[in-house]
Amino acid sequence: MQCFSNNALVIIADTTKVVQGCLGCIIPTADDKFRTVDGEPTITIHVPGPLRTYCAGKAQLSISANTVRAALEDLERSQSTLYRNVCDETGTVRRHLNVFVNSNNVRDLNGVDTTLTPGDVVTILPAVSGG
Numbered sequence: 001m002q003c004f005s006n007n008a009l010v011i012i013a014d015t016t017k018v019v020q021g022c023l024g025c026i027i028p029t030a031d032d033k034f035r036t037v038d039g040e041p042t043i044t045i046h047v048p049g050p051l052r053t054y055c056a057g058k059a060q061l062s063i064s065a066n067t068v069r070a071a072l073e074d075l076e077r078s079q080s081t082l083y084r085n086v087c088d089e090t091g092t093v094r095r096h097l098n099v100f101v102n103s104n105n106v107r108d109l110n111g112v113d114t115t116l117t118p119g120d121v122v123t124i125l126p127a128v129s130g131g
Contacts, residue, residue, distance in 0.1 A: 043116050045071060046123040047082070054082040068099060069112040071122055086124055098125045 045061045052058060061079065065071035072091070076083040086097060093099055099106045100123040106114045116122070 042118055043071060043120045043122055045075070046121060048124060048126055050126060051082060051085055051124065054085050055079045065116055067112065067116060068101065068106055068114045068122060071116065072112060096127045098127055099123070100125060 042064050063074045088094055101114055101120055
């Protein structure tokens with residue numbers, strides 16, 4: 001099941017639907033193509049188990065964003081509790097978390113200004129340390 005936040009206008013298999021504030025959800029089939037009309041790509045955010053309690057247990061969220069920063073800003077509006085556990089009071093990603101776009105750490109790219117394209121997967125991953 002995919003949910004779209006913030007009144008995104010979405011084309012799904014040539015059917016136009018307005019989904020308001022992640023209250024309306026759709027169940028896609030394997031043939032469905034997702035794209036937004038306003039030019040922002042639809043991306044998936046994978047939420048790790050320890051953070052799922054802050055977004056109603058969802059393992060993934062679908063949003064529209066052009067950059068990682070825009071994705072985090074969307075989280076701030078739509079999933080504020082999750083956002084506060086991902087970013088500190090200055091809006092910086094917390095030190096013990098890593099953010100990946102597909103398989104690349106954003107620290108190795110353009111940080112939160114990394115550009116997103118349709119279908120990208122943003123993964124929030126707690127850092128692991130030890131010996």
